[in-house]
Amino acid sequence: MKVHLKALGCRLNEAELEQWSQQFRSGGHDIVPDALDADVLVLNTCAVTNEASSKSRRLMHRLYRENPAAKLVVSGCYASLQAAEVAETLGVDLVIPNTEKDQLPQTVMQHFELPVMPAIATEPGEAPLFIRGRHRAFIKIQDGCRYRCTFCIVTVARGDERSRTEDDIISEINTLYQQGIQEVVLTGVHVGGYGSDTGTSLYALVQAILRETDIPRIRFASVEPWDLPDDFFALFTNPRLMPHMHLPLQSGADSVLRRMARRCKTTEFAALVAEARRSVPGFNVTTDIIVGFPGETDEEWAQTLAYVESVGFGHLHIFSYSIREGTKAGRLPDQVAETVKKARSQALHSLGERLKHDWLQQQIGQTVPVLWEYGRSSDDGQQIYTGYTPNYCKVRVSVADNIALENTVGQTLLTGVDDNAVLTGV
Numbered sequence: 001m002k003v004h005l006k007a008l009g010c011r012l013n014e015a016e017l018e019q020w021s022q023q024f025r026s027g028g029h030d031i032v033p034d035a036l037d038a039d040v041l042v043l044n045t046c047a048v049t050n051e052a053s054s055k056s057r058r059l060m061h062r063l064y065r066e067n068p069a070a071k072l073v074v075s076g077c078y079a080s081l082q083a084a085e086v087a088e089t090l091g092v093d094l095v096i097p098n099t100e101k102d103q104l105p106q107t108v109m110q111h112f113e114l115p116v117m118p119a120i121a122t123e124p125g126e127a128p129l130f131i132r133g134r135h136r137a138f139i140k141i142q143d144g145c146r147y148r149c150t151f152c153i154v155t156v157a158r159g160d161e162r163s164r165t166e167d168d169i170i171s172e173i174n175t176l177y178q179q180g181i182q183e184v185v186l187t188g189v190h191v192g193g194y195g196s197d198t199g200t201s202l203y204a205l206v207q208a209i210l211r212e213t214d215i216p217r218i219r220f221a222s223v224e225p226w227d228l229p230d231d232f233f234a235l236f237t238n239p240r241l242m243p244h245m246h247l248p249l250q251s252g253a254d255s256v257l258r259r260m261a262r263r264c265k266t267t268e269f270a271a272l273v274a275e276a277r278r279s280v281p282g283f284n285v286t287t288d289i290i291v292g293f294p295g296e297t298d299e300e301w302a303q304t305l306a307y308v309e310s311v312g313f314g315h316l317h318i319f320s321y322s323i324r325e326g327t328k329a330g331r332l333p334d335q336v337a338e339t340v341k342k343a344r345s346q347a348l349h350s351l352g353e354r355l356k357h358d359w360l361q362q363q364i365g366q367t368v369p370v371l372w373e374y375g376r377s378s379d380d381g382q383q384i385y386t387g388y389t390p391n392y393c394k395v396r397v398s399v400a401d402n403i404a405l406e407n408t409v410g411q412t413l414l415t416g417v418d419d420n421a422v423l424t425g426v
Contacts, residue, residue: 001029001112004038004070006063008056009046010154011187011221013076015138016044016101019172023105035066040112042104045076045086048154050322053078057089064091071112075101077157081326098143098158135373135407136183137176138221141169141205145190147224149250150261150328151290151321158189163198166208173213182371182409183217183242191220192227203229210238216409217371217390222246222288225272226263233279243280244314244392247272248288252307253300256293259332266307273311282366284314284359284391291348292321292341294332301344309351314359314393316352320345353421360417363393370395370412370425372405386422389414395423 003024007013020042021031032038041063045056056078064072068091075096079086087095094111096104142163145155173184186205188194194202202223209218218241225247235241247269251257254265264272276283289308308316320341323330372387382398385405389395395412399405412425 001039001109002032002037003029003040003042003108004032004035005042005044006035006059007044007046007076008059009044009048009052009077011138011185012140012143012189013044013046015140015185015187016104018137019140020105024109027105027109029109035063035070038067038070040071040073040108041067042073042075042108044101045074045078047077047081047157047324048152049319050324053082060086060089060092071108073104073108075104077154080157081153102143135181135371136185136217136219137173137181138185138187139169139172140164140188141186141191141202142188142194146193146196147190147263148261148328150259150332151250151293151324153324153327154189156326161190161193161197163194163196163200165198166200166205169205170209170212173209173215177213177215180407181215182407183219184215185219185221187221190224190227192223201229202227203232203235206235206241210235210240216240217242219392220245222248224248224264225269228272233276233283236280236283239390242390242392243282244284244286244390245276246286246288246317249308250288250290251293251296251300252289252304253296256296256300256304259295260290260293260329270307270311282363282391284393285311286315286317286392287313288317288319289348290319290321291345292336294321294329294336295334296336305347305351308348309355312359313352313355314391315356316348318345318348318352356421357417360393360421360423363389363391363414363423364416365414367411367413369409371409372397372407375404375406377401389423393423395425397425 005017005021007017035041046052071093072091073094074086074092079095080097083095086092096107144158144161146161148155192202194205223245236243249269250260250262252266273285368389370387370389372385375383375385378384381401383401384398386396414423414425416424418424
């Protein structure tokens with residue numbers, strides 16, 4: 001079969017796509033980049049916001065219109081929460097809920113394929129991830145979450161926590177490294193909860209990865225701040241751990257955090273960030289903020305703005321709150337008007353841009369190893385490459401046309417910041 005994979009939403013959805021692509025190929029099937037060429041279309045949906053659910057529906061319809069002859073398989077959070085509706089959608093042949101998605105390739109192959117000789121038995125080939133031009137791999141280490149933040153529908157859609165074994169994860173990383181991948185990102189619904197169901201921990205997993213793999217660069221996806229033990233940042237003495245973490249804050253007002261059922265107070269979060277910066281030079285902290293959570297007063301919003309500015313972040317992910325049916329927050333009183341959300345979002349975006357610019361200015365003059373990703377030709381015959389520093393700042397360089405940097409790590413002097421908030425280097 002020719003299989004086309006598509007994901008919306010989080011890095012975990014992307015990590016699942018990478019796993020599926022390897023399993024399909026191991027079963028003798030091809031991963032194709034164009035939906036028009038596919039026999040089977042697989043869509044991994046998202047439902048974190050109303051807009052994500054709408055995008056999932058639109059993409060289902062679009063994939064069917066583009067290739068009505070192909071089998072359409074839908075999985076992910078939207079498909080799990082609205083299984084009956086998705087199953088009745090025109091063109092959908094198979095719905096696989098989150099609880100069964102680890103076996104998605106096997107299920108699809110049983111439904112739609114004739115047995116063939118596995119391609120890896122006859123062709124050495126690179127992994128589909130690398131063929132598709134990716135330079136880092138998302139490694140799914142666990143699924144599900146035991147916490148119930150009042151705004152979150154994903155924990156409902158994903159279910160209980162389920163951790164992969166260390167051996168499984170390490171084997172996947174070693175295979176990817178042998179195929180040329182330079183960097184992995186450890187991802188999941190509740191990354192910091194890794195091992196809660198198996199008697200281990202994220203700390204122990206990282207130690208095992210450092211001990212049993214040679215992958216040069218290791219990152220974390222979003223990690224809840226309350227999950228990190230006191231000695232966590234001691235791990236970063238190993239330079240293979242990249243000095244950047246995305247620690248979701250959600251609000252700078254403790255009263256709002258209580259309504260969200262978050263388990264970290266603003267004082268604790270600030271202390272954690274200070275510890276990271278004290279322990280690891282150049283450590284970059286990025287975060288999420290929800291704007292217009294139910295009942296958010298002018299005073300609470302002012303507290304959030306002041307707190308975000310006082311802590312300082314390399315980047316903000318900003319979300320306007322939207323009601324999600326099935327969550328506690330959807331039933332809270334005093335929903336904030338859309339006009340107020342929009343004004344607050346604009347103010348926070350403006351602050352976030354200033355904080356990011358300040359952070360990037362601090363990087364100028366440093367020489368750091370950059371993982372170069374994509375190159376393109378410029379009008380003057382040069383090649384322009386972009387890549388990322390260890391602390392996840394985007395960098396651009398211009399080199400002679402005959403110099404190939406893609407998927408290499410090179411020492412780069414950071415010389416400035418361009419109008420697109422991208423560092424320049426030589």
